[in-house]
Amino acid sequence: MTQYSPKSAQGDRPASPSFYKAARGIGSWLYTLDHKRIGIMYLVFVLAAFLLGGVFALLVRTELLTPGKTIVDANTYNRLFTLHGVVMVFLVIIPSIPASLGNLILPLQLGAKDVAFPRLNLASFYIYLIGACFALYSLVNGAVDTGWTFYTPYSNTTDTSVISMVLAAFILGFSSIFTGLNFIATTHSLRAPGMTFFRMPLFVWALYATSVIQILATPVLAITLLLLLAERVLKVGIFDPAMGGDAVLFQHFFWFYSHPAVYIMIVPGFGVVSELITTFSRKPIFGYRAIAMSSIGIAIIGFLVWGHHMFTAGQSEIAGMIFSFLTFLVAIPTAIKVLNWTATMYRGSIVLRTPMWYAIGFLYLFTVGGLTGMYLATAGTDVHLHDTYFVVAHFHFVMMGGTMFAFLGGLHYWWPKITGRMYNETLGSFACLVAFIGFNMTFLTQFVLGAQGMPRRYYNYLDQFQPLHAFSSVGSYVLGLGFLLSAVCLLGTLFKKSDAPDNPWEGTTLEWQTASPPPLENFHDQPAVNAGPYDR
Amino acid sequence: MMDQSTSTLTMLPTQASTIAPGYDLLFWVITYMCVFFFVLIIGAGTYFVFKYRYRGGEHRVDTNHTHNTTLEIAWSVVPLFLCIGLFAWGFKLYLDFAIPPKDAIEIRVTGQKWAWNFEYDNGAASAKEFAVPLNKPVKLIMTSRDVLHSFFVPSFRTKMDVVPGRYTTMWFQATQVGPQQVFCTEYCGTSHSDMLAKVLVLPEKEYEDWLEKHRDDPNATPADKGKKIFNGKGGCNACHAVAADQAIPVIGPKLWQLFGRAEKMADGAQLTVDENYIRESIEYPNKQTVAGFAAGAMPTFKGVLSDKEISDLIAYLKTLK
Ligand SMILES: [Cu+2]
Ligand SMILES: [Cu+2]
Numbered sequence: 026m027t028q029y030s031p032k033s034a035q036g037d038r039p040a041s042p043s044f045y046k047a048a049r050g051i052g053s054w055l056y057t058l059d060h061k062r063i064g065i066m067y068l069v070f071v072l073a074a075f076l077l078g079g080v081f082a083l084l085v086r087t088e089l090l091t092p093g094k095t096i097v098d099a100n101t102y103n104r105l106f107t108l109h110g111v112v113m114v115f116l117v118i119i120p121s122i123p124a125s126l127g128n129l130i131l132p133l134q135l136g137a138k139d140v141a142f143p144r145l146n147l148a149s150f151y152i153y154l155i156g157a158c159f160a161l162y163s164l165v166n167g168a169v170d171t172g173w174t175f176y177t178p179y180s181n182t183t184d185t186s187v188i189s190m191v192l193a194a195f196i197l198g199f200s201s202i203f204t205g206l207n208f209i210a211t212t213h214s215l216r217a218p219g220m221t222f223f224r225m226p227l228f229v230w231a232l233y234a235t236s237v238i239q240i241l242a243t244p245v246l247a248i249t250l251l252l253l254l255a256e257r258v259l260k261v262g263i264f265d266p267a268m269g270g271d272a273v274l275f276q277h278f279f280w281f282y283s284h285p286a287v288y289i290m291i292v293p294g295f296g297v298v299s300e301l302i303t304t305f306s307r308k309p310i311f312g313y314r315a316i317a318m319s320s321i322g323i324a325i326i327g328f329l330v331w332g333h334h335m336f337t338a339g340q341s342e343i344a345g346m347i348f349s350f351l352t353f354l355v356a357i358p359t360a361i362k363v364l365n366w367t368a369t370m371y372r373g374s375i376v377l378r379t380p381m382w383y384a385i386g387f388l389y390l391f392t393v394g395g396l397t398g399m400y401l402a403t404a405g406t407d408v409h410l411h412d413t414y415f416v417v418a419h420f421h422f423v424m425m426g427g428t429m430f431a432f433l434g435g436l437h438y439w440w441p442k443i444t445g446r447m448y449n450e451t452l453g454s455f456a457c458l459v460a461f462i463g464f465n466m467t468f469l470t471q472f473v474l475g476a477q478g479m480p481r482r483y484y485n486y487l488d489q490f491q492p493l494h495a496f497s498s499v500g501s502y503v504l505g506l507g508f509l510l511s512a513v514c515l516l517g518t519l520f521k522k523s524d525a526p527d528n529p530w531e532g533t534t535l536e537w538q539t540a541s542p543p544p545l546e547n548f549h550d551q552p553a554v555n556a557g558p559y560d561r
Numbered sequence: 562m563m564d565q566s567t568s569t570l571t572m573l574p575t576q577a578s579t580i581a582p583g584y585d586l587l588f589w590v591i592t593y594m595c596v597f598f599f600v601l602i603i604g605a606g607t608y609f610v611f612k613y614r615y616r617g618g619e620h621r622v623d624t625n626h627t628h629n630t631t632l633e634i635a636w637s638v639v640p641l642f643l644c645i646g647l648f649a650w651g652f653k654l655y656l657d658f659a660i661p662p663k664d665a666i667e668i669r670v671t672g673q674k675w676a677w678n679f680e681y682d683n684g685a686a687s688a689k690e691f692a693v694p695l696n697k698p699v700k701l702i703m704t705s706r707d708v709l710h711s712f713f714v715p716s717f718r719t720k721m722d723v724v725p726g727r728y729t730t731m732w733f734q735a736t737q738v739g740p741q742q743v744f745c746t747e748y749c750g751t752s753h754s755d756m757l758a759k760v761l762v763l764p765e766k767e768y769e770d771w772l773e774k775h776r777d778d779p780n781a782t783p784a785d786k787g788k789k790i791f792n793g794k795g796g797c798n799a800c801h802a803v804a805a806d807q808a809i810p811v812i813g814p815k816l817w818q819l820f821g822r823a824e825k826m827a828d829g830a831q832l833t834v835d836e837n838y839i840r841e842s843i844e845y846p847n848k849q850t851v852a853g854f855a856a857g858a859m860p861t862f863k864g865v866l867s868d869k870e871i872s873d874l875i876a877y878l879k880t881l882k
Contacts, residue, residue: 099751172748178725179708179749266726269845269863272709273724306613307620309627337711338722339729342659346652353644357637364636367602368629370609374620377610385610392602396595403647405654406588409718412711412746476572476588478715480746483754487742561624 043445047545058143059545063150064128065443068436070157071125072512074116079505081109086467086501089494092486099484103170104185106482110173111190115197116157118424119286121432122293123239124153124204127232129443131208133536133543134226136217136552141210149203152196159193162186172482174283175250177264177275181257188257195250198243201289205239208232217535219554226534226558227303227316231296234320238285238292238327246282249275273338280331288327290424292320294391294431295362298384301434302366304532305381306373309559312365319358326355336407345404352402359395363388378530379453383434386461390426394419397472415475418468426464433457433511441525445542446518453514460507466500533559577737577762578717580657585718587650594643658719661732665700668693669783669872672703672710672723675752677743682876684782685775690759692771693735700732702836706868711747714760722747728836735762787877790870797874800859803881813859814851817881825852839875 044061054062085105088095097105128146132139140146163169163186171180171187180187212233216225225233253275255261262268264275295316303310310316332340332348366388375381397419400406410416441447470493475481479490486494528537539548576582613621668691669680679691693699703712705725712731713720721731735741745756763771791797800812822834827850832838841848843866846859866874 099754103748103751103753170750176709176748182708183750266724270726272726307615308623311627311629312633313627315633336655337720339724339727342656345655345659349652349655350648353648356644357641360640361633361637363602365633367606367609368626368632370606370613372621372623372626373609373613374615374622375610375613376615385606388606389603392599396598399591399595399644399647400588402644403587403591403651403654405584405651405658406591407651408655408658408720409584409588409715411720412713473572478574478713478742478744480713480744480754482748485754561622 041540041544041546041549043540043542044545045542056147058139058147060128060132060140060143060146061443061543061547063146064125064130066150067120067128067153068125068443070153071117071121074112074157075121078109078112078117079508081105081112083501083505085109086498088484089486090498091495092488092491100170102484103482104168107169107172108164111160111169111194113424114173114286114290115194116160118290118428119197119201120153120204121428122297122435123208123232123235123289124149124200126297126432126435126439127204127208127293130439130536131211131229131232132215133442133539133547134229134534135211135215136220136535136548136554137211137215138546138548140207141214142207145203145207149200149207152203153200156193156195156197156200159189159196163189163193174279175253175275176279177253177256177270177272178266180253181265188254191250191253195247195254198247198250201239202243205236205243208236209240212236217552217554223314223317224554224557225317227299227310227313227320228293228296228534230317231292231294231299231320234324235289235292237321238289238324242282242285242289242328245278246286249278249282252278273335273340276335276338277331280334281328284331284334285324285327287420287423288323290428292323294387294428295320297431297435297438298366298387299362300532300534301380301384301438302369303559304438304530305376305378305384306370307376307531307561308369308373309557309561310365311368311371312361313557313559315361316365319361322358323355326351326358330355333402333404333407336404337411349402349404352398356395356398356402363392363395376530377454379448379450379457380434380438380530382454382457383430383437386457387427387430387434390422390430390461390464393469394422394427397422409478410475412481413475414471414479414481417481418471418475421468421471426468430460433460436515437511438530439536440515440518441529442536442541442543444518445523445525446521447525447529448514448518452510456507456510456514458507459510460504463500463503463505463507467497467504468500470497470500533561573718574715575737576716576718577735577739577741578714578719579734579736580654581716581718581736583654583657587654590650591647594647658731661700661730662698662734665698665732666694667700667702669876670701670703670712670723671706671869671872672712672745672749672756673706674708674750675745675756677712677745677756677758680783680872681772681775682782682784683772683776684785685772687775688758690740690761692761692763692768692775694768695735695738695762695764697765698732698734700730702728702730704728704868704872708749709747710745710749710756713744713746714741715744716741717760720746726840728840735760738762738764783873783876784880785877786870787873787875790866790874791877814854816878819881820879826850827852827854836875839878840871843871843874 044059088097088102166186169185169187169190170183252263256263262270264270264272266272299310299316330348330352332344333352336345400410437453474490474493525541527541535552573585671678676688678688680686703723705723710723712723717733719731719733721729739762741760743758743760745753801816803816819834824832824834844863846861
């Protein structure tokens with residue numbers, strides 16, 4: 026049993042005020058060092074950015090209802106898909122789970138009072154805000170039309186406001202590094218007495234693995250972006266052949282960060298789903314160590330596969346071979362996780378509440394996303410599919426169906442803990458269903474489009490693709506509606522009285538053993554641990 | 562419009578090249594594998610959800626099934642072997658894409674915002690559409706004048722990035738007469754989605770006719786133009802001999818039998834002369850120096866000769882036997 030020492034058992038906990046009531050006023054938020062408040066501020070901005078990125082996505086899909094012009098011209102369209110990508114990647118997905126849910130929950134799950142470096146934590150939030158401001162500045166100053174990948178030499182020659190957007194990504198990287206550092210230090214130094222590494226919840230393991238990738242990979246992005254700036258501003262020829270540079274070099278640099286970055290995006294989602302499935306199956310997770318270690322395995326091998334983005338960029342066959350092989354290798358730990366989650370449900374007592382529906386949705390969508398990755402890891406089949414809608418569909422299944430479904434599942438799971446309020450189960454589950462249907466309409470279609478040869482980032486397209494494009498666009502509206510419903514479901518609770526029990530889902534990890542919402546110091550007494558995280 | 566019969570729901574376009582059937586076979590094998598594993602995993606998951614759903618009352622308590630070494634090893638090792646199999650098959654296919662037959666017809670392709678240009682050895686040139694003979698291997702030697710582009714022919718299943726400052730190649734052998742759609746698949750700005758072209762696959766006779774029709778000056782092949790530049794605008798003949806019996810002071814390396822020869826660099830590196838190397842030698846002569854020659858002796862021609870002129874020069878150097 027993971028539990029408190031007897032003297033602090035639930036019943037006789039003296040009432041201390043929740044962290045919301047511990048201090049009041051705007052200053053209590055702006056200068057706060059409390060990981061929970063910082064997590065909430067992150068959450069607010071991540072959700073706002075998600076709305077913004079979502080609006081861009083819907084505009085893109087609306088434009089694609091018909092070939093040629095539907096609502097905007099080609100240059101606007103190019104800006105829209107770039108902004109959608111930049112906002113979703115740098116402002117939403119990367120910080121989503123670690124910075125918001127991670128900040129809120131990690132110290133609680135460890136039985137700690139806060140993260141190891143609360144000031145660094147606040148700094149990371151403000152850096153995130155500064156980065157977001159640069160992104161907004163770029164947005165109102167003509168935006169960018171390079172695609173979120175900033176490929177050279179195009180990014181060198183376009184007259185859009187690349188510089189501020191690149192600076193935004195550069196600055197956001199530091200926020201990500203700070204959070205990573207903080208989580209690693211916290212995990213090492215602030216675990217509750219008795220909590221060995223193999224008694225940590227899997228969400229902590231996932232965040233730990235993610236943090237390692239963050240601090241190792243993000244500096245490479247920073248360097249790449251600086252070189253890009255040096256070239257644009259100082260005219261030093263690095264990537265632009267017109268100045269003696271090498272265009273493909275940028276792709277190596279970029280993917281050296283951005284492939285590990287896809288694990289920065291998905292591994293925290295793995296952590297959330299591990300929590301959800303074990304809690305709602307009311308059973309210890311199947312293969313705890315395998316799941317924990319596979320996160321680490323992914324973190325390591327993930328660094329060595331970047332070349333799979335460049336099978337058709339003219340790299341040598343040997344390079345193609347090595348990258349294809351390593352990509353298959355990284356698929357194994359991922360497959361192991363999916364199988365472990367499925368096995369966890371075996372002989373469980375499965376309670377189908379909203380977070381569990383998201384977890385089940387995740388399992389389905391992520392399995393499709395993962396399996397379709399095989400077409401792209403196979404060097405030969407990637408040749409035809411590279412840079413088509415097939416790839417677009419694949420990474421949306423993984424990033425959106427994977428990470429965002431996990432994020433929403435986690436948000437619904439910890440919502441009572443964070444806000445002290447329960448939401449309407451029926452509406453919550455219904456919203457999940459609508460989003461799930463919309464998602465599949467939007468993106469299953471795109472696998473077919475891609476296999477048929479529809480290239481990505483196309484404003485105009487051949488008439489033969491129109492029926493599927495239109496169907497996909499309609500799907501995106503359904504998806505948007507689903508998210509809108511879940512927003513109504515969650516935000517609606519803010520207008521009612523606090524009613525959440527401490528442990529509404531009967532979870533076993535430490536965060537459920539304190540009040541909802543927790544007091545400022547998280548726990549009234551220091552919790553101690555004497556068993557695995559999911560032992561019931 | 563794609564002229565082939567691709568209906569809304571057909572997964573893959575028509576097979577119009579020798580590589581397409583092999584590609585499609587692997588594609589469908591992966592698809593069946595995916596379907597199999599999808600049904601297995603999601604089927605099991607769905608079954609568990611129905612079977613073990615909580616229906617009120619006491620919760621089932623099962624603390625036994627948290628670990629099973631045999632099962633866990635099995636489901637790690639079986640996918641590993643499948644993956645290795647797929648990898649090997651896919652890599653073989655990748656090599657088929659990458660290595661052109663020796664006797665392939667060479668066509669030079671230049672991408673620029675937002676058009677494709679095609680040039681043949683006999684001097685024929687065209688834009689927007691280009692002809693290839695049926696059932697003959699064709700090799701495209703491609704470069705870009707500005708940003709990245711990518712040359713994609715869905716019905717041939719092949720694609721290759723077109724990169725400024727270097728040459729990339731792709732090859733195919735068409736098996737179906739008729740026009741095939743070409744897309745640009747690397748984002749290149751405003752009219753990226755209109756950077757289209759057509760491959761006209763023609764029977765041998767019509768192909769020859771097409772070539773005849775598309776050469777303006779029958780005497781000026783790229784090699785011809787290159788020769789003119791070599792002895793004129795470039796002034797290369799001042800330092801380089803192009804035949805064994807030529808009596809000029811030895812300033813630069815001999816340039817006959819250049820293409821494909823193994824060259825030793827001053828820093829000890831060994832390389833094979835190809836298009837990229839020659840181009841580099843002309844644009845950045847000091848980046849690598851041939852062993853036995855003075856660095857800095859050859860001036861750069863970057864900015865002096867256009868990309869096209871350099872390509873012509875290379876075509877010319879290739880003819881020096
Ligand atoms: Cu990648
Ligand atoms: Cu293009």
